[in-house]
Amino acid sequence: MESPIISVNNISIIYEKEEVIKDLSFQIKKGEKAVITGESGKGKSTILNSLLGFVPISNGEIFISDKKLVPDNILEIRNKVAWLPQETSLDFQNVNDIIYTPFTFKSNKHNFPSNSEVDQILNSLNISSKLLQNEIDEISGGQKQRILLASSLLLKKDILIIDEPTSALDTENKKQITDFVMSQNNLTVLAVTHDIYWIEQSDKIIAL
Amino acid sequence: MKDVYDIDYLALLSGYILLIIPFYILWYYKTGLVKESFFAFARMTVQLLLVGVYLEFIFDLNNAFINITWVLVMTILATYTVIKRSELTLKYFAIPIFIAIFLSVAITDTYFLGLIIKLNNIFDARYFIPITGMLLGNSIKTIIIALNTYYGNLKKEKELYKWYLANGAKKSEALIPFKREALKNAFNPVIAGTAIVGLISLPGMMTGQILGGSNPAVAIKYQIMLMITIFSSSIFSVFLSIYFADKSVFDDFDNLKKVKK
Numbered sequence: 001m002e003s004p005i006i007s008v009n010n011i012s013i014i015y016e017k018e019e020v021i022k023d024l025s026f027q028i029k030k031g032e033k034a035v036i037t038g039e040s041g042k043g044k045s046t047i048l049n050s051l052l053g054f055v056p057i058s059n060g061e062i063f064i065s066d067k068k069l070v071p072d073n074i075l076e077i078r079n080k081v082a083w084l085p086q087e088t089s090l091d092f093q094n095v096n097d098i099i100y101t102p103f104t105f106k107s108n109k110h111n112f113p114s115n116s117e118v119d120q121i122l123n124s125l126n127i128s129s130k131l132l133q134n135e136i137d138e139i140s141g142g143q144k145q146r147i148l149l150a151s152s153l154l155l156k157k158d159i160l161i162i163d164e165p166t167s168a169l170d171t172e173n174k175k176q177i178t179d180f181v182m183s184q185n186n187l188t189v190l191a192v193t194h195d196i197y198w199i200e201q202s203d204k205i206i207a208l
Numbered sequence: 209m210k211d212v213y214d215i216d217y218l219a220l221l222s223g224y225i226l227l228i229i230p231f232y233i234l235w236y237y238k239t240g241l242v243k244e245s246f247f248a249f250a251r252m253t254v255q256l257l258l259v260g261v262y263l264e265f266i267f268d269l270n271n272a273f274i275n276i277t278w279v280l281v282m283t284i285l286a287t288y289t290v291i292k293r294s295e296l297t298l299k300y301f302a303i304p305i306f307i308a309i310f311l312s313v314a315i316t317d318t319y320f321l322g323l324i325i326k327l328n329n330i331f332d333a334r335y336f337i338p339i340t341g342m343l344l345g346n347s348i349k350t351i352i353i354a355l356n357t358y359y360g361n362l363k364k365e366k367e368l369y370k371w372y373l374a375n376g377a378k379k380s381e382a383l384i385p386f387k388r389e390a391l392k393n394a395f396n397p398v399i400a401g402t403a404i405v406g407l408i409s410l411p412g413m414m415t416g417q418i419l420g421g422s423n424p425a426v427a428i429k430y431q432i433m434l435m436i437t438i439f440s441s442s443i444f445s446v447f448l449s450i451y452f453a454d455k456s457v458f459d460d461f462d463n464l465k466k467v468k469k
Contacts, residue, residue, distance in 0.1 A: 052374050053461030071460035075378065083374030089367035107376040155375060 003066060005030045005159060005188050006051070011060030013046055020046055023060075026206045030158070033182055033189045035199050038208030044192040045085075048161050051190075052078055065158065079107050082152035084162040087145040095134045098144070099151045113154045121150045124180050126173055141168035146177060153181075159188045166195045174198075212419055224249075263337070272331035279340050283310050286344045290449075294355040295469040304452030309351070312444035313343055316437040324433055342413060342434060347442035354394035354446040359457075359468045361386050366464070379462045387450065394446060402435055411435070 004027035013021040020043035028034045036044045049055040053074050062069040064077045103112045119129045125146040145168045166174045182201045234241045287306040321330040372382035417427035457467045
């Protein structure tokens with residue numbers, strides 16, 4: 001049997017002296033679309049953060065693509081992943097920066113997207129590529145969210161880790177974006193969301 | 209050499225009367241700065257009076273060892289001021305910033321005093337101490353702005369920094385935009401100031417030399433060199449402070465530790 005691409009084994013996380021996550025385990029297979037659900041304050045985003053070493057775990061082990069989460073492997077692990085936090089937490093100057101900043105990093109340079117690739121993916125997410133010429137405060141939260149998603153997908157990583165991917169979208173766009181992400185067969189997705197439609201479309205639910 | 213008009217102590221004392229108006233304005237707008245400015249001026253007065261006495265003594269003695277010790281004390285005080293004003297923690301920053309400022313001053317002092325003025329003894333108190341003082345005094349403000357911006361933004365825009373890392377950036381790559389912002393913030397005013405020197409502003413050292421009876425041509429040459437060395441030593445200090453401090457302020461997963469209040 002193929003080993004899971006994300007494997008979380010009995011982890012605990014202590015945040016400000018309180019144990020927010022206790023003895024949590026889950027496995028996600030390659031290509032699977034998984035979602036973490038639960039009330040606010042249950043530590044959903046904290047789990048996403050722990051997967052890439054942004055929040056320390058006090059117990060247990062995490063494996064991503066068969067690499068154990070330890071400092072020596074962190075670059076390799078982060079190179080397997082595209083990461084999308086909530087759109088409001090990211091501050092950019094130009095819309096263009098959202099798409100192209102990750103490709104200024106050495107590890108992504110070989111993947112630099114062509115104009116037609118960018119157009120195509122923006123199209124699928126219902127965004128006009130003209131928006132790329134704008135300054136960041138000229139676009140809406142929903143547009144920013146979709147452009148961030150476009151950037152993540154253009155990176156062509158194995159795993160997409162994404163926090164509240166559709167929070168700023170209207171119903172129609174929610175559906176279109178969800179369907180598009182779910183149709184990426186080789187992409188493994190781990191999301192945190194309250195969005196019912198996204199949850200329904202997912203293969204696996206991790207309830208806290 | 210023409211005599212300089214001295215200011216007698218009574219006249220100096222009445223000079224403080226001018227401060228009533230700015231203090232009133234600070235008080236009126238409830239800035240909370242009145243007490244702090246009062247103490248700043250009191251400190252400045254005491255320090256300068258003491259240094260006046262001390263410098264006379266140190267100039268008479270003119271012993272290289274004592275001069276170097278004095279400059280080390282100035283560097284320690286500069287380090288402490290930078291850390292405190294940038295709201296950083298002594299634990300992580302005391303050594304890196306001290307070494308950074310010390311090296312920057314050592315390089316620029318040697319360049320200015322040894323190579324340009326060609327002093328026989330670069331530790332000659334009359335040159336070594338005031339020039340180092342000008343270098344430190346003028347670069348401190350810039351270093352504070354730079355470090356405050358850099359670590360402040362890393363804390364405030366933590367999500368952006370994480371977004372860089374998680375999307376394939378090495379730590380050194382993820383830090384570049386933060387360094388750029390810090391340098392821009394700190395050096396924009398310096399560059400603007402440099403561009404108007406002589407037109408709108410007459411710098412302190414030059415004015416002092418002219419008042420003291422120096423030929424304006426000599427005063428200007430000193431001033432030019434001083435502006436060059438202050439600019440260079442500020443950039444060296446900022447660059448080296450960040451370079452040394454960054455070795456200890458991140459954890460093994462590249463997260464910034466709690467280093468700023």
